[in-house]
Amino acid sequence: MSAEMQNYIDEAEKALLHTYNRYQVVFDRGEGVYLYDMDGKKYLDFVAGIAVFALGYRNEAYNDALKNQIDKIIHTSNYYYNLPAIEAAKKIKEISGMDRVFFTNSGAEAVEGAIKTARKYAYLKDGCTDHEIIAMNHSFHGRTMGALSVTGNPHYREAFEPMIGNIKFADLNDFDSVAAQVTDKTCAVMFETVQGEGGIHPASEAFMKKVRALCDERDILMILDEIQCGMGRTGRMFAWQRYGVKPDVMTTAKALGCGVPVGAFLMTEKVGANSLAAGDHGTTYGGNPLACAAVSKVIDLFQEQDVLAHVNRVGGYLEERLNDLAGEFSCIKERRGVGLLQGLAFDRPVGDIIKRAMDKGLVLINAGTDIIRFVPPLIIEEKHVDDMIQILRECVAEAEGERQ
Numbered sequence: 001m002s003a004e005m006q007n008y009i010d011e012a013e014k015a016l017l018h019t020y021n022r023y024q025v026v027f028d029r030g031e032g033v034y035l036y037d038m039d040g041k042k043y044l045d046f047v048a049g050i051a052v053f054a055l056g057y058r059n060e061a062y063n064d065a066l067k068n069q070i071d072k073i074i075h076t077s078n079y080y081y082n083l084p085a086i087e088a089a090k091k092i093k094e095i096s097g098m099d100r101v102f103f104t105n106s107g108a109e110a111v112e113g114a115i116k117t118a119r120k121y122a123y124l125k126d127g128c129t130d131h132e133i134i135a136m137n138h139s140f141h142g143r144t145m146g147a148l149s150v151t152g153n154p155h156y157r158e159a160f161e162p163m164i165g166n167i168k169f170a171d172l173n174d175f176d177s178v179a180a181q182v183t184d185k186t187c188a189v190m191f192e193t194v195q196g197e198g199g200i201h202p203a204s205e206a207f208m209k210k211v212r213a214l215c216d217e218r219d220i221l222m223i224l225d226e227i228q229c230g231m232g233r234t235g236r237m238f239a240w241q242r243y244g245v246k247p248d249v250m251t252t253a254k255a256l257g258c259g260v261p262v263g264a265f266l267m268t269e270k271v272g273a274n275s276l277a278a279g280d281h282g283t284t285y286g287g288n289p290l291a292c293a294a295v296s297k298v299i300d301l302f303q304e305q306d307v308l309a310h311v312n313r314v315g316g317y318l319e320e321r322l323n324d325l326a327g328e329f330s331c332i333k334e335r336r337g338v339g340l341l342q343g344l345a346f347d348r349p350v351g352d353i354i355k356r357a358m359d360k361g362l363v364l365i366n367a368g369t370d371i372i373r374f375v376p377p378l379i380i381e382e383k384h385v386d387d388m389i390q391i392l393r394e395c396v397a398e399a400e401g402e403r404q
């Protein structure tokens, strides 16, 4: 590493709050599926800013759309209409089949909105303020207090108790554990269609269908968090579209704006008409013209480039290559995932392997301590998968060799 880069890292450690143990690299620019650090070293990127930069770096059409919008207007208030938000709302309705959208600045805020929607929906039915939400163990919904309250990872929550009240936890894909938590006060069952941070666990079709039936029967809202698994990553625009089961409320963010901070929560007409009303919820930035110009362009580009067909093809290829690799090493227990949201579960912590990969110019990330997660830009090609597998194979072999 150059002295200059080391200097910047030292400065960062003096100024930024130490909430991350960062890798020792300062990224400077990107090009397609590659990142470059400030020393000019090139990296193949299988993280995409954690499932964000779906269309690749320096996408010209995307960058031009943002530049044009910057020259027109970046921000107005939600007290007025703006064209990019109207366009983006129309398009996100089309790709999701949902009816009403509220734009936020982040995933966590979308989750907050979904929680408020569920509580208000139940409140309008019985006037009570003691409703319960069932969330899942090993889930991840964000770091704000509401989102943290439904995040099924006690490590993230402990120091910040008390959480918001009346949250119960069940196990993904164990319908009986959900049914056991249901009471007359339950207003929502909430989960990620594919658990991301918790280790790449897709919901099973049987689980999705049973939860849907339960929610229909008892007028409970089914909330799906599609922040990581949505926007094409599983080969459908939203992962739930694989199951023939539609949520009442869903959240999205990450790849929605491909790098511009934006999220959204969406709902059916029925929920929209019977929950949040004027004065109940708001945001200064959410859905501003710049963010929505990004959303609008992202959705256009997904369609023009037929990103879904591409993900289905390359995702299948990644799955095969990861299966092969898992077969080569006894320390790899399992491959899990769908499309370009994949995980390799190891029998040991993976931090060492990820560090070795960084040295060799491959950016990977973990999900939990023992799982390597693969969330590359959705535009990767088979040859990038081959390059990644070759480097990863070397890293795993070296890490294994060192242990013996």
Ligand SMILES: *Cc1c(COP(=O)(O)O)cnc(C)c1O
Pocket (backbone or CB within 6 Å): 106, 107, 108, 109, 111, 140, 141, 142, 143, 192, 196, 197, 225, 226, 227, 228, 229, 253, 254
């Ligand atoms: C990243 C993530 C969030 C939180 O999104 P932020 O934009 O970081 O607030 C919520 N849910 C899931 C499933 C996520 O992957």
